[in-house]
Amino acid sequence: MNKAYIYIIIGAALWGTIGWYVKHLYAYGFTPMEVVTLRAWSTAIMLLGFMLIVSPKTLRLQKLIDIRYFIGTGILSIIFFNYCMFTAIELSTIPVATALLYTAPAFVTIISFFLFKEPLTKSKIMALVITLIGTAFVVGLIPPNLEVLQIGSILFGLGSGLGYALYSIFSKFALKKYSSLSITTYTFIIASITLLPFFPYQEKFHLLLNPAVLFYAFGLGFLPTAFAYIIYTYGLQQTEASKASILSTVEPVVATLVGVLIFHEAFSFVQMIGMACIISAVILIQYNRKRLKLNFFKKTSI
Numbered sequence: 001m002n003k004a005y006i007y008i009i010i011g012a013a014l015w016g017t018i019g020w021y022v023k024h025l026y027a028y029g030f031t032p033m034e035v036v037t038l039r040a041w042s043t044a045i046m047l048l049g050f051m052l053i054v055s056p057k058t059l060r061l062q063k064l065i066d067i068r069y070f071i072g073t074g075i076l077s078i079i080f081f082n083y084c085m086f087t088a089i090e091l092s093t094i095p096v097a098t099a100l101l102y103t104a105p106a107f108v109t110i111i112s113f114f115l116f117k118e119p120l121t122k123s124k125i126m127a128l129v130i131t132l133i134g135t136a137f138v139v140g141l142i143p144p145n146l147e148v149l150q151i152g153s154i155l156f157g158l159g160s161g162l163g164y165a166l167y168s169i170f171s172k173f174a175l176k177k178y179s180s181l182s183i184t185t186y187t188f189i190i191a192s193i194t195l196l197p198f199f200p201y202q203e204k205f206h207l208l209l210n211p212a213v214l215f216y217a218f219g220l221g222f223l224p225t226a227f228a229y230i231i232y233t234y235g236l237q238q239t240e241a242s243k244a245s246i247l248s249t250v251e252p253v254v255a256t257l258v259g260v261l262i263f264h265e266a267f268s269f270v271q272m273i274g275m276a277c278i279i280s281a282v283i284l285i286q287y288n289r290k291r292l293k294l295n296f297f298k299k300t301s302i
Contacts, residue, residue, distance in 0.1 A: 002238075004236075007238075009250050010228075011228045012249070013250050015254075018224045019263075023094070023263060025220070028216075033083055034199060034204065035220075036082040036086060046222055059185065069171075069178075072173075074191040077164070078167065084157070087156040091156060092153035094265060095252070096271065102282060105285050106132075107165035109127070111165060127281040134273075134274040137270055171183055246282070246286050252278075
């Protein structure tokens with residue numbers, strides 16, 4: 001197998017372990033927003049240290065006004081999407097929260113239609129419909145299951161998908177001037193600074209002296225975040241973005257295994273069908289983008 005593919009799969013698989021760290025931090029009494037703060041700070045420290053060693057020049061802002069891109073990715077995306085995802089994990093299960101997170105490509109498609117005037121092709125519309133059906137299966141709307149259906153977890157789950165989609169939207173502007181890794185680093189720096197005043201230091205600081213808490217906090221910032229982003233970006237530089245997006249669908253599979261096998265969370269066959277639908281929609285959207293690029297190059301080469 002291509003090494004780039006392996007890097008991408010490993011990075012995505014590490015993203016799928018996020019719930020494991022989050023669940024353990026909840027056990028120590030941290031709230032979803034506090035866990036977001038711990039993740040942002042630990043990740044910012046690691047990514048900043050890595051970039052200062054490997055490529056310090058890329059951390060220079062070309063213009064001060066460019067900080068607006070990272071306010072978008074850091075506050076409107078990372079903080080919002082992490083809070084929604086961690087709350088969805090708290091209210092429901094890791095598999096359900098991760099499945100709803102993967103509605104992000106559908107949100108990107110809709111937002112891009114209005115913001116960038118990207119065409120809504122038949123394949124995209126089909127992918128949106130499949131995503132909607134898959135989401136209905138996952139949350140218990142099809143077939144109707146009032147015992148599974150939780151409005152709060154659905155809203156936060158879909159909110160995480162929207163927040164995750166906004167990262168792609170804001171990054172599209174920033175990528176004109178900055179590398180993917182530079183954007184990620186600035187994103188977590190802005191997020192950590194923004195969250196600084198909201199952490200209850202007087203109440204929770206003593207917990208940060210606990211070696212186990214530090215392990216889960218820095219573990220969350222390192223393996224499924226900083227290291228995962230670095231290795232994923234490295235693989236992305238050597239392959240097509242569409243292929244990388246398809247390979248990254250290993251994330252919800254790993255997250256489901258973590259939730260079911262480690263935390264013994266319920267995940268029915270119907271919900272599995274729903275997740276399969278959402279993953280299929282992601283693949284369909286990426287396949288459609290690749291086909292459009294090929295058609296464009298064929299036309300321009302004639």
